[in-house]
Amino acid sequence: MIKNKKVKKTLKILTPLVVVLFISSFFIYPYFVGKIIEESFKGVEESFKQNKNINPASSFERSYFSSKGTLSIDLPFELAKIDQAGSLKTSLEGAFNHLFLTSSNKLIIQGFKELGIENPLEILIKGNYGPLAGIHHEFKVADINLEATPKRPSSLEAKGVKASLTLGRDFSFKKISFDIPHLLKREGVMEYKIDNLQSLFYSSSDWGKIDSGLSLSFDSVSSLEQNFGPGVLDLTLRNIDAKAYQDLKPILGSFLKNSSNQAALIQVAIKAMRVLPRLLSLAPILEISRLNFNTPKGELMGHAAFQLKKDDDVNFSNVLDLFNAIVDLRAPKGAIHEMILQYQKVGILMKANLLTSTPEQQKKVLDKEKDKMEKEAQELIKKYIAQGHLKEEGNFYSFMATYQQRKLLLNGKAINFGELMPDLGIPGI
Numbered sequence: 001m002i003k004n005k006k007v008k009k010t011l012k013i014l015t016p017l018v019v020v021l022f023i024s025s026f027f028i029y030p031y032f033v034g035k036i037i038e039e040s041f042k043g044v045e046e047s048f049k050q051n052k053n054i055n056p057a058s059s060f061e062r063s064y065f066s067s068k069g070t071l072s073i074d075l076p077f078e079l080a081k082i083d084q085a086g087s088l089k090t091s092l093e094g095a096f097n098h099l100f101l102t103s104s105n106k107l108i109i110q111g112f113k114e115l116g117i118e119n120p121l122e123i124l125i126k127g128n129y130g131p132l133a134g135i136h137h138e139f140k141v142a143d144i145n146l147e148a149t150p151k152r153p154s155s156l157e158a159k160g161v162k163a164s165l166t167l168g169r170d171f172s173f174k175k176i177s178f179d180i181p182h183l184l185k186r187e188g189v190m191e192y193k194i195d196n197l198q199s200l201f202y203s204s205s206d207w208g209k210i211d212s213g214l215s216l217s218f219d220s221v222s223s224l225e226q227n228f229g230p231g232v233l234d235l236t237l238r239n240i241d242a243k244a245y246q247d248l249k250p251i252l253g254s255f256l257k258n259s260s261n262q263a264a265l266i267q268v269a270i271k272a273m274r275v276l277p278r279l280l281s282l283a284p285i286l287e288i289s290r291l292n293f294n295t296p297k298g299e300l301m302g303h304a305a306f307q308l309k310k311d312d313d314v315n316f317s318n319v320l321d322l323f324n325a326i327v328d329l330r331a332p333k334g335a336i337h338e339m340i341l342q343y344q345k346v347g348i349l350m351k352a353n354l355l356t357s358t359p360e361q362q363k364k365v366l367d368k369e370k371d372k373m374e375k376e377a378q379e380l381i382k383k384y385i386a387q388g389h390l391k392e393e394g395n396f397y398s399f400m401a402t403y404q405q406r407k408l409l410l411n412g413k414a415i416n417f418g419e420l421m422p423d424l425g426i427p428g429i
Helices: 002-049 242-257 262-279 333-351 359-368 370-387
Strands: 057-062 066-076 087-097 102-110 121-128 137-148 154-167 173-187 190-206 209-218 220-223 226-228 231-241 285-295 298-308 323-332 391-393 396-404 407-410
Touching (some): 002 066, 002 087, 226 285, 231 262, 242 262, 298 333, 333 396, 359 370
Antiparallel strands (some): 102 121, 121 137, 137 154, 173 190, 190 209, 209 231, 285 298, 298 323, 323 396
16 A cells, blocks of 8 residues: 555656656757758758869758758769760758658759750659658659760650659668650660550568569560560569678679779679679579560460579589579460571571671571571471470460479470570581
8 A cells, every 4th residue: 555655656756757858858859850950951061062163052941840941053064974064953952840850852953955854853852760760761753854865876765754762761772663654765777665664673671681573564565567565574583691792782883893904803703703602592582473475476474483492502513403493484376486586587697797787788688598497497396396395275385494403394304405496507506
C-alpha cells in the first residue's frame, strides 16, 4: 500500500514534467531545425562562391515550422566538361517542414537547347530526414524532349520522357524508372522506332547481400520494315556479396579511367579477379522470370535461370563445376528459321570481309547465296528435329536446355554446343 502511494506520488510529479518537456521540445526543436537548414543553405552558396566562374544568388525565408529558399547558379559548359559554348542556368527551389523533417524541392536547369533538349529540365526532389528517414528520397523529371545528333551519322530522338530515381537513407541507390512514349534511333541507314518504352531497375541490400532486378516493356519496335511487339522482360540478379561489390566499384572506375593504357588495364584486371570469387561466394542467381515477345511470325515465350552453387572457395578452376543453368524457350517456327538465316548471313559477310560495307554491297552478295541459305536452313531444322534438339508444337518449336556438372543437355539429351551451329568455314565460328 505504501509502495503504491509512493508510485502515485512519483507519477504526479513526473507526468506534468514529461508533458512540459514534450511540449517544450515540440515548439523548440523546429526553431533549431530551421536554423540548421538555413545555415546549410548558406553553406552551399558559399561553396559555389569559391569558384570565380560561378555567380550564385540565393534567397531564404524562415518561419517557425517551415522555410523555403531558392539558389541560382550559372554554370559554364566548360566547367561541366561539355565541349560547347554556353552555360547551364540552374535554380533550386526548396520547401522544408521543420516539424516532420520533410522537404520538397524543384531543380530547374535551362541551357540544354544547344545539347538537343528543347525544354528546361525540371527535377522534383522529395525527402524525409526525421524519425522516418530512409523511407525514400525521390528525384523525378517529366515531359523531356531530347534530340541528340552527334558528329557521326547517327541521331536520337525521344519525346515526352519521364524518369524517377529513388534513393535510401544514406542516398544509396534503390530504383530508377523511365517512361518514353516515343523513341527514334538512327544509325547510318538503319532506323529504329520504339513506342511506349517503360523500364524499371531496382536494387536492395540486406544481410550483406545485394538483390537487383530489371523490368522492361514496350508496345512496338519497328526496324527494317518489320514490326515487333508488344514485349515484356523481367530479370532479377540475387545474392551478390555486398562488401565485395563495394570493393569492386573503385576497380571498375579505374578500368574506365585507364581504358587506353594497356599496362594499367592488366593490373586492374588482376585486382578484379581477386575480388570476383568473393563477389560470387553467396550462390548468386540470374533469373529471367518472364520473356514474352511478339515477332512478325508469332509470339516468343520463355524463361531462364543461371546459378552458382554456394561454395566457400569459388575460383576460376571450379566455377564450371558450380555452375547450373536452365533455359526453356518456345518460339514460332518462322522466327527460328529467320534466326538461322541471319546466322548464315553473318558468316557469308564475314568470309567476304563485308560486315562493315554498305547495305547495297551486302545485298548483292547475299542475293547470290539466297537459295543456298534457304535450303541449308531447312535441312538444319530437319536435322534438329530428328536429333530431338527441337520439338514441334503446332506452329512452334520448343526446347529446354540444362547445364549441370559440366554437362549440357538439350531436351534431356547430352550435346556439345558446336553440334548446334552450322559450319560456316570460319575459324572459331
